């Protein structure tokens with residue numbers, strides 16, 4: 204047998220396909236979290252350190268509503284709306300007074316919010332992880348694996364939410380206001396756009412998207428007060444790799460990094476595979492600090 | 502002062518306004534007014550505070566002292582978006598087109614607002630596209646890809662979408678080719694005929710004297726001269742003194 208053939212036969216095609224599906228599923232969830240983060244940064248220059256806690260709060264709201272109503276879909280919807288409202292309230296009380304100040308103040312403020320939210324969740328719900336029951340448990344066969352349909356659904360729903368949001372940005376009046384404000388805050392204001400409300404809305408939308416991903420991902424990981432930490436760290440990596448404030452770039456980077464990690468976990472343990480995202484981050488910062496997925500600025 | 506606009510009171514009145522950027526004192530007591538439907542020229546050398554005066558009226562910078570009145574109502578300290586809704590259109594000196602928005606989206610920033618009917622929106626668009634046919638051709642093109650003259654037209658058309666009672670025009674002909682300059686001159690005429698007041702900041706003295714009814718001349722952050730446009734000639738001693746060639 205030739206070495207080439209041996210090599211080709213040694214490739215675990217089945218595992219690669221499974222990990223491709225896994226990578227896309229995780230990537231879409233990550234994209235949903237990162238979209239809000241990058242949007243909030245892009246429009247108001249706020250690095251939102253409380254984003255992971257909004258994700259976690261969304262998951263807990265999902266637990267609460269699911270327990271009360273028994274409907275996963277209602278839980279998804281209400282958790283999204285409630286956390287969007289919480290986000291709006293946080294923005295109005297904490298970030299709005301800081302507009303025009305040193306960006307460092309917003310970092311401290313959002314970091315403070317994240318600590319408060321985490322400890323509130325710990326106090327309210329205790330340290331034991333809660334479970335969100337997935338809405339259905341069907342599986343399909345993927346080689347030697349029984350693969351849950353629910354995972355595929357998460358990817359599809361995340362894509363749908365991101366797609367709907369993109370259409371809203373592209374065609375909606377409020378979407379045009381958001382984009383105009385991102386490009387030139389002062390001129391937007393002079394055109395009659397209430398910029399401080401645009402900020403509030405964007406923060407609320409970002410919070411709602413984080414909450415939706417919290418509920419969707421809840422059934423896979425369990426819900427606890429610290430669940431936001433891992434995800435927000437990864438979301439930050441994705442936002443930097445995708446180009447700060449670049450929505451399309453964040454989505455591409457989410458899928459790219461999740462796929463790389465999924466493939467790496469074929470050969471190393473998933474905990475070690477996380478290193479991949481840091482490697483990509485460091486390489487990006489070294490060679491393309493404006494992000495992998497934007498044309499190099501001239 | 503009454504809150505109801507009466508024909509006697511000016512549309513915009515600036516009274517003894519002092520504006521600072523941080524610690525630097527830029528406007529030292531500027532006073533001027535624009536009546537309804539009037540075109541008023543604001544002349545002065547570079548750096549005397551003409552743009553700052555417009556920004557102060559627009560609420561983009563807030564004066565430490567003095568008042569801005571719109572239709573008799575005190576508007577000092579109001580945010581710019583409220584002033585835009587009251588009926589002040591702003592065309593800044595560097596045009597400030599939303600570069601990544603299409604021409605149509607740029608117009609929609611002023612067009613999509615509460616209390617305007619679809620029919621009225623269409624009328625306003627049709628009007629803008631009649632005056633500036635090139636904008637109709639380029640409606641789906643990003644604002645940043647337009648030429649300087651086209652961007653200027655878009656900036657004016659965008660302000661017109663607000664159905665303003667007054668437009669603050671900051672050096673609209675700066676850097677434009679002569680053909681474009683006469684087009685800007687025409688649009689000022691059209692707006693004037695429609696009853697829109699204009700406060701026109703310009704370096705082009707002949708154009709300003711021709712287009713305006715009254716003239717203010719600024720120096721070092723204050724108005725130094727005020728007269729009817731017809732009293733001033735391009736080669737007047739006053740013009741030489743304050744605008745000097």
Ligand SMILES: Nc1ncnc2c1ncn2[C@@H]1O[C@H](COP(=O)(O)OP(=O)(O)O)[C@@H](O)[C@H]1O
Nearest residue numbers: 522525527545546547548549550551552553554
């Ligand atoms: N954003 C700013 N910060 C500090 N100083 C400014 C700013 N904008 C303008 N200035 C200063 O204010 C003065 C008046 O500027 P401006 O109103 O733009 O003058 P003009 O429009 O008459 O040329 C100038 O000396 C200018 O340097």
Ligand SMILES: [Mg+2]
Nearest residue numbers: 551552553594
């Ligand atoms: Mg100027």
